[in-house]
Amino acid sequence: MTLRFASRLDNVETSAIRELFKLLGKPGIISFAGGFPDAAMFDVEGVREAANAALTEEPGAALQYGATEGYQPFREQIVGLMAAKGVQSLAPEQLIVTTGSQQALDLLGKTMISPGDKVIVEGPTFLATIQCFRLYGAEVISAPTDENGVIPEALEQLIAEHQPKLVYLIPTFGNPSGVLLNLERRRQILDMAVRHHTLVVEDDPYGDLYFDVPPPPSMLALSDSVPGSRDYLAHCGSMSKVLSPGLRLGWLIAPAELLSRCVMCKQFSDAHTSTFSQATAAQYLKAGRMPATLDRVRTTYAARSKAMGDGLRSQLGDAVRFVQPAGGMFIWVQLTGARGQETDGNALAKRAIEQGVAFVPGTPFFAQNPDTSTLRLSFATADIARIEEGIARLAKAL
Template sequence: MSDCAASEPVRLAERLNHVETSAIRELFKLLGKPGIISFAGGFPDAALFDVDGIREATLAALDSQAGAALQYGATEGLDALREQLAAFMAGKGARDVTATDLIVTTGSQQALDLIGKALISPGDKVIVEAPTFLATIQCFKLYGAELITVPVDDQGADVEALERLIAQHRPKFVYLIPTFGNPSGAQMSLERRRRVLELAVRTRTLVVEDDPYGDLYFDVPPPPSLLALSHEVPGGRACLVHCGSLSKVLSPGLRIGWMVAPPLLLAKATMCKQFSDAHTSTFAQATAAQYLASGRMPATLQRVRGIYAQRAAAMVQALQQTLGAAIDFVPPRGGLFVWARLTGAGGGPTDAVALAQRAIAHGVAFVPGAPFFARDPDVATLRLSFATVDEERIREGVRRLAAALHG
C-alpha cells in the first residue's frame, strides 16, 4: 500500500501539528523480544481479573435485560450503572453525589477527551502537573491547549506554585491526579487537597481530579478525594470535575469510566459525547452494573491491593539494595508505579532515555520519564511499573537494570 499513501488526497487538520505519535509507543514495539522483563506497562495484571465474577455479571445482564444490554442507550449512560457508580463513590466518602451528577464515559480517557472538546479552544491555557499522564498531555494538545506545568513533590502538586500560576495564566482549568498519580505515584496530602479546593473557589478556577488509582492503596487509605472533600468547602463542587474508572480495579477492557461535573459542563460534555460515540457500550455498562450490584467488588479490591502491595515492596527493596545511591525515589503508598530519578552517584548515568535502550539489551524494560513532562522534561527520571511482574522476576529485573546502569 505504500504507493497509495503517497497519492492519498488527504489534507490533515491543523490540530494534528500539535501532537506526535508517542515515544512510548515506539518503545513498546521493542517489548516483543523474548524473555524481556517489562516494568514498562501502565496496565493492571490480567491474571488478577475476576473473570468468574465478570462472566456471572454478563450472563445476569443478558438474562435479565438483554434488550437494554444490546440496544442503543442514553448518551449519559445506563441508569442502573450510574446508580451503582454513585453508590461506589459514596462508599469512599462522596456522599452527596447522585446518579444524575455523573455520566458514563468510554474509559476515563474519554472523560479527558470530552473535557478537552467542551472546554479547550486553541491557545487556551491548562495547568497540569510535572510530570503527568502522557495521554492527557496529547489529548489536551490536540484541542490546541497551551500546557503550563506545576511541580509535584511527594506531597503532590505544589499549591503555592499553583496559586501563582493561576494568577499569572488564568487557565481554563487545572488537571490533577492527586492520588498515586501516573507517573509520579505521589499522594497529595489532606492539607494540600483542602487548599486546592479553597484556591479553586477563591480564584473561580475549574479543577479536574483524575482518580483511576485511588482504590489501589497498599496499607492505609489515602486522604479523601477532592470530590469527597468538596462538601466541606462551600462552592467546591461547582468548581470540580472528577473522573473515575473501573479500568485499574476491575477490567480495562470494559472501557467503563465516569465523570462527575457541575450541571452546565456535564450537559455540554454529554452533547459532545453524543457526537463522539453516541454512548458507551451498553453491553459493557450492563455487565459493570451487575458486577457492582453483585457485591464482589470489595473482595476484588482487597485481593488486588494485597498483591500490588507485595510487588511494590519487592521492587522498593530490590531498588534500594541493588541500585543504592544511583537512583532516588519515594516508595509509593499505592498505585502501579515507582517514579525514580537517576542521581549520577558514583559516575552513573543520568539520561534515562539512553538507559532505557541499554536496559532492553540487558533484558529489562522501563519507560523514561521525559515524555511525561508537558514542558521542560527531566531526562533523569524514569517510571517503573511493578503491577504485572511477580516478586522473583521483579528482583531479577532490577538486577538486569543494575547491569545496564553499570554497563
Template sequence: LIVTTGSQQALDLIGKTMISPGDKVIVEAPTFLATIQCFRLYGANIIGAPIDADGVDVDQLEALIEEHQPKLVYLIPTFGNPSGATLSLARRKRILEIAARTKTLIVEDDPYGELYFDTPPPPSLLALSDGVPGSRDWLAHCGSFSKILSPGLRVGWLIAPPELLARATMCKQFSDAHTSNLTQAICAHYLTLNRLNPTLAVVRKTYAERARVMAESLRRELGDAIEFNQPQGGMFFWAQLTGAQGKPSNAAEFAKRAIDQGVAFVPGAPFYAHDPDLATLRLSFATADVAKIEEGVARLARAL
C-alpha cells in the same frame, strides 16, 4: 454524571468542551502523558506545576493560577501517574478553596484511589467539596473501572457542573452515541454481587508486596545509582538516576542499555509538558510478579 468509554474519554470530552487554541491549562510536572497529548490536540498552552512527595506544590500552583488565569487545572491527587505521589489532606482543602475563590475549574483524575496498600488516602476532592462552599461548581471528577476491575471493559465516568456535563453529553453523542451497554451491564452485575471489595483486598495485598519487593530490589541492585520515593499505593515508582560514580544520568540512554539486557521502562521526559528532567523514569509493578520484578531489576543493574 455521564458514563464514558473509560476515563480517557472523559478527559477528551473535557478537552473538546473547555479548550480552544491558545487557552492555558495547568498540569502537574510530571503528569499523565496521554493528558498532555489530548489537551495539546485541542490547542492548549500547557503549563507545569511542580510536585513533591505530597503532591502538587499548592503555593506555586496558586501563583500560577493568579498569573495565567487558566481555563482549567488537571490533577491526579492520589497515587499519581507517573509520580506515585498523593496530595495531602491540607493541600486538597486549599486547592478547593483556591478553585472557589478564583473560579478556576479543577479536573480531578482518580483512577488509582482504591489501590492503597495499608492506610486509605485522604478523601477525594469530590468528597471534600461539600465542605468547601462554592468549590463543587468548579470541580470535575473522572473515574474508571479500568484499574480496579478490568481495563478492557472501558467503563468510566465524569462528574461535573451541569453546564459542562451537558456539553460533554452532546460531544459524546457525536463520537460514539453511548458507552457499550454490554460492558456497563457486566460492571453493574459485578457490583450487585458485592465482589468488588473482596477483589480490591486481594489487589491491594498483591500490589503492596510487589511494591515492597521492587523497592528492596532497587536498593540492593542499583544502590546509589537511583533515588525514589516509596509509593503507598497505585501502580508506579517514579525514580531519578543520580549519575553517582559515573553511572547513567540520562534515562533515555539508560533505557537503550536496559533493552539490550531484556528489560524495559518508560523514560520520564515525555511526562513533562516543558523542561523535562532527563534523569527521571517510571517503573511499574502492576503486571509483573515478584520473581519477574527481581529479575527485571537485576537486569537494570547489569545495564548500569
C-alpha cells in the same frame, strides 16, 4: 496523493510509550514499561456471572442502544461506590458514563479548550492528558511537584499568572509519580479553585489501589466542606484498574452546565458507551464481589511494590532516588549520577533493553522542562521473581 491533515495534529505526536512497545519483541524481556493491571487479577468468573445475569434479567436493555448519559442501573451503582468513599449528595443525574476515563478527558478538552487557551498540569503527569489537551490547541503548563504532590503555592502563582481554563491533577497515587497529595493540600486547592474561579479536574483511576492505609478523601468528597468548590470541580473515575480495562468504563462528575455540554459532545463521538459493558458492570457491583477483588489486588501489588523498592535500594543504591509508593502501580525514579553512573533516562532505556528489561523514560511525562534523569517503573504485571531479576538486569545496564 497528498492529504491535507488538520492543523491541530501539528501539536501532537504518537505516544512514546506505545512506540516503546515496538522494541519489546526480544524473547525473555522483562517489562516494567506498561501501565496495565495484571490480567491474572481479573475476576473472570465474577465477570462471566455478571454478563450472564445482564443477559438473563434485561437482555433487551443490555444489547440495545442506550442513553448517552449512561445505563441507569450502572449510574446508580457508581453513586453507591462514591458514597462509600465519602461523596455525599451525589445523584445519578450528576454523572455521565464514558468509554474509559480517557474519554472523559477528551470530552473536557472538547468542551473547555479553544486554541491558545492555557491548561495547567502537574510536572510530571499522565502522558495522554498532555497529548489530548494539546490536540485541542492548549498551551500546557507544568506546575512543580514534590514528594507530596503538586505544590499549592506554586500552583496558585501559575493560576494567577496564566488564568488557565482548567487545572488537571491526579492527587492519589499519580501516573507516573505514584505520589499522594496530602489532605491539607487538597483543601488548599479547592479553596484556590473558588477564589480564582478556575475548574480543577481530579482524575482518580488509582485511588482504590492503596496498600495499607486508605488515602485521604478525594477532593470531590471534600468539596462539601469547602463552600462553592463543587461548582469548580470535575471528577473522573474508572473501572479499568480495578475490574477490567477491556470493559472500557469510566465516568465524569461535573457541574450541570459542563456535564450537559459533555453529553452533547459525546453524542457526536460514540452516541453512548457500550450498554452491555455497563449492564455487566452493574450486575458485578450489585453482586458485591468488588471488595474481595480489591483486597486481592491490593495485597498483590503491595508485595510487588515492596519487592521493587527493596531491589532498587539493594541493587542500585545511591545511584537512584525514589519515594516508596503507598498505592497505585508505579515507582518514579530519579537517577542521581552517584559514582559517575548514568543520569540520562533515555540513554539508560536503550541499554536496559539490551540487558532484557524495559521501562519508560520520564521525559514524555513533562509538558515543559522535562527532567531527563527520571524514569517510570510499573510493578503491576510482573511477579516478585521477575521483579527481582528485572531490577538486577537494570543494575547491569546502569
